[in-house]
């Protein structure tokens with residue numbers, strides 16, 4: 001599949017290219033990205049080069065991994081430069097049979113662009129494309145994160161992901177097995193919170209959430 005643009009009100013998603021290498025290298029120095037994602041550490045320019053010249057194009061060509069850079073919204077005329085990278089979002093497919101494939105989505109936002117709702121909108125565009133029968137027609141979307149990554153969980157929660165488990169040793173992070181959260185979103189699920197936010201459950205029983213029955 002040829003890379004294409006997904007456009008939202010506050011974001012423009014387009015494929016990352018060699019023009020983005022310096023910016024990606026700079027952003028991936030961020031301690032939070034190093035802490036919570038599997039980007040190489042230390043992150044060097046050659047990693048960004050390999051990402052945009054090999055990993056990303058291979059995923060699009062093999063139709064098993066679709067990566068977009070998150071940028072400011074707006075039209076870009078052919079041949080004009082794309083706006084700078086603000087974040088990255090992808091969805092990677094398993095090898096289930098046609099119509100039954102599952103896609104795991106992942107993301108990061110540049111530190112100076114966080115807290116503006118950009119990733120919520122960007123990930124929503126990607127997940128909608130993934131689950132849409134006219135898009136990838138996936139049977140499910142999956143989100144996984146290391147336990148404690150509340151910002152990531154918040155994004156997933158706002159898209160409608162239900163966290164179905166906290167699994168011991170689910171992920172490997174920089175050589176160590178770590179506990180992980182896993183949640184899913186099915187095509188028929190509402191694309192808005194489908195469960196109480198955990199803090200509300202504890203802090204506001206009976207108002208924004210319900211106290212778990214014992």
Ligand SMILES: CC(C)(COP(=O)(O)OP(=O)(O)OC[C@H]1O[C@@H](n2cnc3c(N)ncnc32)[C@H](O)[C@@H]1OP(=O)(O)O)[C@@H](O)C(=O)NCCC(=O)NCCS
Nearest residue numbers: 032036108109114115116117118119120145150151152154
């Ligand atoms: C997770 C991440 C991508 C979110 O990007 P973002 O563009 O800031 O996301 P948004 O602004 O759309 O939404 C973030 C939400 O998380 C909330 N949030 C941020 N930190 C939080 C925390 N420690 N606890 C609870 N909520 C938190 C924000 O308040 C916001 O929710 P709100 O709009 O309801 O207030 C960004 O924090 C990041 O890049 N982190 C490092 C990389 C990473 O963890 N990637 C995911 C790996 S699974």
